[in-house]
Amino acid sequence: MSILCPTDFSAASGAAADVAAALAQRLNVPLRLLHCASDWIPAGEVIVPLSDEGMIRRQLEKEADRLRGGGELEIRLEPRSGIPYQEIVASAVFERPELLVIGSTGRGRAERWLIGSVAERVAERAPVPTLVVREPDALLSWLRTGSDLRLLCAVDRTVSAGAALTELASLKALGGLQIEAASIGTGRSADYAGDPETRQRDIWERLRETIGEAPVQVHVRDQPGDAVAAFLDIAGERKVNLLVVGSHQRQGWERLKAPSFSRGVLTHAHHNVLCVPAEAVAPSGTEAGTSLPRVERILLATKFAENWPDAVRTALALLPDGGRVHLVHVCPEPKRGLNPLVASAVYFDHCLETVRDREEAERKFRELPESCTNIPGVRLTSEVMVNDEVAGTVCDLAERMGADLICLETRGVSKAGALLGSTVLGVLSKAHKPVLLVPPPLP
Known part of the structure; x- marks a missing residue:
């Protein structure tokens, strides 16, 4: 257990180090x-070696003495060389800290390695919660004097x-909090459904399950297309000191397919930001990666094979x-x-087929037996989507809605193709969630 704090010896990273020392x-x-x-x-056409571990260690020792202030805080020095954000993340992977604390506007000597996006890159890749410090005074007052910290x-x-x-439960143990939560409706499957009162109630219940009884103010807004702007507007109106966001830590093409909310907040916010990766936090009393998973949300993708009601009942039973x-x-x-002379006719036929398929799917969802639809305490929802890439669509939807499990039936052939074939294999190869296959009953 430790606190990890990168520094470039600038004033900004020194302020972040003060926060890290107070946390430690x-x-x-x-x-x-x-x-x-x-x-x-x-240097011109000559490559000049820059790394001097002895000099770096002396600077680290000087900074460590400053942070101790005559006290007995244990400080370990880690001089490294290489690409800064990669070395920071590697250190967090090698020995996982409780928290990584980093300044976002530091400028060191020649390399100026904390400028700009380094803090954001670290927050998006580190396997632990990362606190990006931009306004240290509020955090230091909270940790040193016991004043409440207002967070969103x-x-x-x-x-x-x-x-x-x-992660809010961990923050509660450190000091007093004034907790506010924001739910921005953007039309995604991951959004809370219903009218504002229903959405507020659902969020309160989730907060109560996670952090216990605590006064929480919940803000519900609808702003399709720009959730980050709406979230930061609330943060400005409420004059909060800390923003807390989760992160899927998508990289490459995955980020292009699904714009990152956490990255938008990290880029545009002037507040302190605590970025929590999805896999970093385990239930209380356990270490990350060792707790038994809890299944609360299941995505069931169906092609309406003969046994699809059995798959629904199996999912509900879990x-x-x-x-x-x-x-x-x-x-x-x-x-x-492909032939432009027949393109319109082919497209028209395919449109009709898709319309018929959609109507048939909606009818089957409506006609589910009561043994599936009237389960006390369990919610059953449905939707029909249009996309050629079935497996990719299923996996993307599972990520967006926060599904704990993907469920598929494995029997039968529909007009759209055999679910037992490429779709199941595609989901198995692409999903980052557990996949449950429901076979047909024995003859």
């Missing part, structure tokens, strides 16, 4: 002070938001009170023909 003292854990120097810098937590139904809520099964059927997307 409050938690009675060591502070790991890390500095990463570039291996070299270009982003809440939806995703796993990453659940991780952020779980849920506790308050759980949810979301049914989805993916219709094939209409395609234009």
Whole structure:
């Protein structure tokens, strides 16, 4: 157990180190002070070695003495060289700290390695909660004098938001909090459904399950297309000191498919930001990765094979009170023909087929037997989607809604194709969630 704090010896990173030292003292854990120097810098056409571990260590020792202030705080020095954000993340992976604390506007000497996006890159890749310090005074006052800290937590139904809520329990143990939560409706499957009062009630219940009884103010707004702006507007209106957001930590093409809310907040906020990765937080009393998973939300993708009601009943049987099964059927997307002379006719035929498929799916969802639809304490919802990439659509929806499990039936062939074939294999190969396959009953 430790607090990890990278520094470039600038005033901004020094302020972040003050916060990290206060946290380490409050938690009675060591502070790991890390500095990463570039291996070299270009000087004209000559590559000049820059890293001097002896000099770096002396600077770290001087900073450590300042942070101790004559006290007995245990500080471990970590001089490194390489690409800064990669070395910081590697250190967090090698020995997982309780928290990573980093400044976001520091400027060191020649390498200036904390400028700009380094703090954001670390927060998006580190396997532990990362506190990006931009306004240290409020955090230091909270930790040193016992004043309350006003925070705003982003809440939806995703796993990453659940991780952020779980981290609130750890913050409560450090000092007084004035907790506010914001739910921004954007039209996604991960949003809380219903009128504002219903959404507020659902969020209060989730907060109570996570952090216990505590006064919480919940803000519910609808702003399709720009959840980050709405969230930051609330933060400005409420004059909060800390923003708490979860992160899926998507990279590469995954980020292009689903714009990152946490990255938007990290980029545009002027507040302190605590970014919590979805996999970083385990239930109280356990270590990350060792707790038994709890199934509360199941995505059931169906092609309406003969045994699909059995798959629904199986999914419902797995849920506790308050759980949810979301049914989805993916219709094939209409395609234009390759020959432009017949493209319109082919496209028209495919559109009709898709319309018929959609109507048939909606009818089957409505006609589910009461043994599936009237389960006390369990919510059953459904939707029909249109996309050619069935497996990818299912996996993306599972991530957006925060599903704990994907359920598929494995028998039968529909007009859209055999679910037992490429779709199941595609989901198995792409999903980052457990997948349950429900076979047909024995003859």
